[in-house]
Amino acid sequence: MRILVHIDDAAGWQAALQQRLPNAEVFTSDQTVENIDYLAVWKPPAELLERHAGARGIINLGAGVDALLSNPGLPANTPIVKLRDAGMGELIADYCLYGLLHVQRDFDRYRDQQARAEWREHQVIDKSDWPVGVLGLGAIGRHVAGRIATAGFPVHGWSRSPKTLDGISCHHGEEGLYDLLGQVSTLVTLLPNTPETHHLINAETLAALPDGASLINPGRGTLIDETSLLEALGDGEREGRLRSALLDAFPSEPLPSDSPLWQHPRLLITPHMAGPTPLGAALDQVVETLEAWDAGNEVPTIDRDAGY
Template sequence: MKVIVHTDQAGQWQQALSERLPQATIWKSQEADREQRAQADFLAAWKPDETLLRECTGLKGIVNLGAGVDALLGNPALPRDVPIVKLRDAGMAELIADYVRYGLFHFQRDFDRYARQQQQCEWREHEVIDKPDWPVGVLGLGAIGAKVARAIAADGFPVLGWSRSHKDIDGIECLSGDEGLDRLLSRVKTLVLLLPDTSSTRHIINAETLGKMREGASLINPGRGTLIDEDALLAALGDKNQRQEGRLRGALLDAFPTEPLPESSPLWRHPRVIVTPHMAGPTPLSEALDQVAASLDALDKGEDIETVDPDAGY
């Protein structure tokens, strides 16, 4: 088995995969010559460039070193007949659940309002809304979304989950389809976005869907930046120079269509927006390495393994 690794931590991945797959030859992409690239059986990569994909002419499989495959699927040099395996959770879900918890408490316990009051030296307590009276919606019930939904429910929040096709998850009210989405939006006080980036999910949060949400609802996006129409979001948040909240109370945003987020973006300076630099779910290296090694071994042996559906986008 010959594998090329392409990632910012290629040296670390090369050493660790060599220990887990001693029978394999592991090359770093930046050191592999054209002959080695052509000989490679598998590519383990995060956002490979077109040149690398075109020169890896003998691939039997690609392992995407992350949960999001939009950049890979959008690469014009991607060979269409090569199976793709992606990381599924690999320890990211727990980290993302913690991020979502922070956002939930930020709004449920009024920390956003207290922060603004501090700027005005205003001493005013707000009545606490109990967790059972704070329904949370989770859009996307894949491996990560389902775990995040269960974690929130275990904390005592009522959780409504939505996915393209219906799912059953204990303790979660699962909805699907356009009607299910409308029902969820009208009921939740906080909406969490964990959908993949596909043609059907881009700008799923837009003026129309934001208009269906409850007055004073909040938004948390540790998923994909393309899920949100940013102009519509800003309109729903209201004028940044006014202390009065807009229809949407606030947003915690970790992903954006262009990253890094341009300095000119009004999101940076909006008083009801928290911007984080795509850090909600960093991949724990040890768990990811175990999953990648197992995937490469299964692909090499021709075993059944769950692969990405390029048409669905995940």
């Protein structure tokens, strides 16, 4: 079995895979090799995919496959497996809980007061009176929704098709989406990037949120129409309907230095760091997939048409 790895920590992945699969040959993408059986990659260059178009399978070393599916070098029929939660859910849940507490406990307002040397305490709103919406109930979305519910917040979850989760009020379809939007104080977006989810957070859906709601997006940058988001947030002189937003993903990354998002007083921006892939937690899934493929066993692959 010959495996080629392409990711920032390719050397670490190479060493870990070689240890777990001692009979395999594991290479990194900076080595010139041919006749590769499997690719384990994160955002590979098109020429790498073209050069190894004969690979029997591709493992996407992350949960989001939109960058891989839009890669012009992607072979048409090669099966693709993406990582499931693999430890990312715990990290993203921490990120969302931070963003949630940031507004629920008024840290955004205290930050503004500090700039004015203003000493004023705000009344604490009980967690039970702060409903949270989670869009996307895949492996990571379910984990995040569960952690938020365990922290004491009422949680509403939304998915394309009906789902049932303990402790979560589940909604689905277009009617369910607007039902959810109308009753949450904070909205968390964890949907994949597909044609159906592109700019799902737009002027219409933002207007469906209650006044003063906040937004957290550790999902895909393409979910949000940035023009509509800025309009909903208002500006330094005019307060908008939306209280604040915490954004971790953007359509173009790194976020261009001239983007108006950088300077907005009610935006908190992070550099796509909410859920990095922990090598240790992901390794079991990668090894399991490689061994199954090499043994000729069936492996659940992504639906290219659905986009996940």
